[in-house]
Amino acid sequence: MSQHILVLGGARSGKTTLAERLAMRMGASPAYLATAEALDDEMAERVASHQRQREGRFTTIEEPMELAQTIFAATQNHDVVLVDCLTLWITNLLSMERDVADEVEDLVDMLAAIESTRIILVSNEVGMGIVPDHPLGRTFRDLAGAAHQRLAETCAHVYLVVAGIPMVVKGTAPDL
Template sequence: MNDHILILGGARSGKTSLAEQIALRAGKRPAYLATAEALDDEMAERVAAHQRMREGRFDTIEEPMELAEAIFAAAQDHDVILVDCITLWITNLLSMERDVAEEVEILVDTLDAIEDTRLIIVSNEVGLGIVPDNALARTFRDLTGSAHQRLAEICRHVYFVVAGIPMVVKGEAPWKDLN
C-alpha cells in the first residue's frame, strides 16, 4: 500500500504549512506541484510570495489542469510530491467544462499506482458551511466532497487542520517530532 497523505482544512487553517513540514522531513528531493493560476494581480502576488517562500526547498512544478500526468512525471525524479491544491484544480477543470468526476478517477488511478514516491495532497474542506445559494457553487461543493472521499479511500493517512492544529482522521500522526 502507498504511504500517501491527504490534508484537508479550511482557508488559512495551516494545512499547507503542515504539508510542507511533512514533505521536507519525508524526502531528499521534494517537489511542490501547484495548481493555482494567477488570473488577477492579487493572485499573482500570492503565487509570487509562495514561490519565494519555497525557493531552495522545493522544486516547483506548476500545472493547473493535467494533474495526473504532472504527478506521474514528477514521481520519476522526486521522492516526495506536495500537491497544492485539489480545490483549485477542480475550479480549473470546471472553468474549462471538463468532466471532474472522470478526471478525479484518472488522478486516483495514478496515485494508486505510485508506490515509491510519497504524495502529500492538500485541499480545502468546503462542505462544512451553509448550502450554497447557486447551482454552480453547489456543484463545486459536491464534486469536491466526492473527490475528497475518493482520495481518502486510497491515502494511508488523512488529516484535518483547524486553526493550525492537525487532527488525525485516518492513519498515524507524523508531526510528533515537527517543530
C-alpha cells in the same frame, strides 16, 4: 494501500504549512506541484509570495489541469510530491467544462500505481459551511466532497487541520 497523504482544512487553517513540513521531513528532493493560475493581480501576488516562501526548499512545478500525468512525471525525479491544491484544480477543470469525476478517477488510479514516491495532496474542506445559494457553488461543493471521499479511500493518512492543529482522520499522527 499507498502511503500517500491527504491534508484537508479551511482557508488559512495551516494545511499547506503542515504539508510542507511533512514533505521536508519525508524526502531529500521534494517537488511542489502548484495548481493555481495567476489570473489577476491579487492572485499573482499570492503566487509570488508562496514561491518566495518555498524558494530553495522545493522544485516548483506549475500545472493547473493535467494533474495525474504531471504527478507521475514528477515521481521520476522526486521522492515526495506535494500538490497544492485540489480545490483550485477542480475549479480549473470546471472552468474548462471537463468531467471532474473522471479526472479524480484518473488521479486515484495513478496514485495507486505509485509506491516509491510519497504524494501529499492539499485541499480546502468546503462542505462544512452554509449551503451555497448558487447552483455552480453547490456543484463545486459536491464535486470537492466526492473527490475528498474518493482520495481519502486511497490515501493511507488523512489529516484535517483546524487553527494550525492537525487532527488525524485516518492513519497515524504526523511526525513533526
